[in-house]
Amino acid sequence: MLSWIGLIGGLALLIWMTVRGIDILIAGPVAAFVVAVTAGLPLLPPLAGLLPGGEAAPDFASSYMAGFASFLADWFFMFLLGAIFGEVMAASGAATSVARAITRRLGSRYALAATVLACAVLTYGGVSVFIVAFAVYGLAVELFREADLPRRFIPGALAFGSVTFTMTSAGSPEIQNLIPMPFLGTNAYAGWQVSIVVAAFMAVLGYAWIARMVRHAVAGGERFVTRATDADFAVDTRLPSPLLAMLPLVGVLGVFLLTQDLGKWALVAALLTGVALACMVGWAQRGQFPAVFSRGATGAVVAITNTCAVVGFGSVAKLSPAFADALAAVQDIPGSPLIGAAVAVTVIAGLTGSASGGQTIALPLIAPHYLHAGADPAELHRTVAIASGALDSLPHNGYVVTTIRAVCGETHASAYAAVGATTVVVPVLGTILALVLFTVF
Structure with a gap:
């Protein structure tokens, strides 16, 4: 008891x-x-004694x-590169360029949907949900800024797009869909007929719910609040073209899919590619890169130790x-x-x-x-x-x-x-x- x-x-x-x-x-x-x-x-170890087989209790x-240490050892490089990638995407102007293109063509009412969709595509493409949060955050900030939506809903949008209708669905390469395979003798598409229905149900219900919460907050007077740490580009600032700005995200997903035989280390290859492409796209902002890399590294340490705890x-x-x-x-x-x-x-x-x-x-x-x-x-x-x-x-x-x-x-x-x-x-x-x-x- x-x-x-x-x-x-x-x-x-x-x-x-x-x-x-x-x-x-x-x-x-x-x-x-x-x-x-x-x-x-x-x-403490000295108080534990030994098990019958001679191993420490x-x-x-x-x-x-x-x-704590096993998670740190397994995921440190992924967290580090993921955080740096997200920071470079923001500082290079790539995230701002994509966000403005989306809101210009589709209207600000699609800012929330675009954030969720970006997470869903990367997650179903196999990028770890932890890394997706880093990768899409800069884009989400710009989308919410352009639409003037309360930024406290960004975590909900990131999480909903990552860990619900994609992470556990049939065909998903996320580990949560792969773990049962050796225990049950199944494949990643097991139960796909029901999975499609359930995924659609969760996608529709979840989006309707969070969209309603956002509308209610906006009706109550909440707006986007800029922070000093946000990358801020004036309307007349010359930004990378939207298609070019999308290249780092496409590169991450493409390299990851092409290097699946590397296991989880495919993420390292994909994120290195993404960081390199983001730096190339935002070369005009290269003077900021040392500070951006440092900020990303600090954020990665905080993030991974929080998870380790x-x-x-x-x-x-x-x-x-x-x-x-x-x-x-x-x-x-x-x-x-x-x-x-x-x-x-x-x-x-x-x-x-x-x-x-x-x-x-x-x-x-x-x-x-x-x-x-x-x-x-x-x-x-x-x-x-x-x-x-x-x-x-x-x-x-x-x-x-x-x-x-x-x-x-x-x-x-x-x-x-x-x-x-x-x-x-x-x-x-x-x-x-x-x-x-x-x-x-």
Whole structure:
């Protein structure tokens, strides 16, 4: 019982501190400490002793830092290049050029749709959702500036376009769609018929919801507020042509698709190409490049360490006895195996603050159980993928913290309502729809 109190209390404390604006580098370890103490974990390596096989027993400090450091080692170069790419796109005038072209041809009412679409294209093209936020932010700022929309909705637009109807859909090269494959013997297009319906449902509902929130804010007198750190180009400033300005974004997607055999390192090649092209497009602004690169590097460090802090919490949380009990309990849910699998992955993704983490932890344990119970592998694959993208986006999620704070410079208090509506509520409804469709058809 104590471990249950600690696990739920630690998660609630982490969410509360995050929403209150307490630095995640403090909130993460503090919440993990609560989980560790109530779970009976030794706090330091010298107190842990040895397991029967002679290996060191887990402890709070080592487990937290192992999760923290593993994410840093895996993703640092991608975060660094992604942040620099976003800064160069803004400073070069490329983002401004594209934004003005869109609003000139389509009207300012399409600024929100253009932001969402840019994220969706890059995400479905395989660019990591973390990097998409960096890559599109500069464009989003200019689109929202041209349309005079409140910038606190930029995180919601970025998140909605990245982690809902694209990330977990059939055919998506994002890891959240690929993890189930070796466990279920499926491919990336598993359950594609239902996936198309669910993706369309989430896209329409999510866009209608966030658009309504933006309209309501504008009607209440909210407008775009320029910051000193924004790249600001006067109307008569000579900018790169819109087609030329699009070249860096196209280059990132094109090189990434052509270098898929490099795995995640394809992102490094793609982003290096994008940075080089953005510098060429904005060569007239080359005097700013040293400061721009430095600003990008600083932003990358802040962003990745924020995410690492949440990953570290998840590493400790999964060692709690309550975590194992919760996983066992959901496997006993009566009815369709798909319901139990959806609940299991959703709950674990919420506890760890990670869609991929929820799948990685749950699938080795639940896949054999539900396959033995008669679940169709393709249906199970799609259900698990969609379900993983729901509660993972609670306020403590690493992507959410990074996008709201490090990338967009907003607070949870101002920006999370739109993020939560489109990336928690909408995917939960999408999961329910998928379960209904798989049951009926």
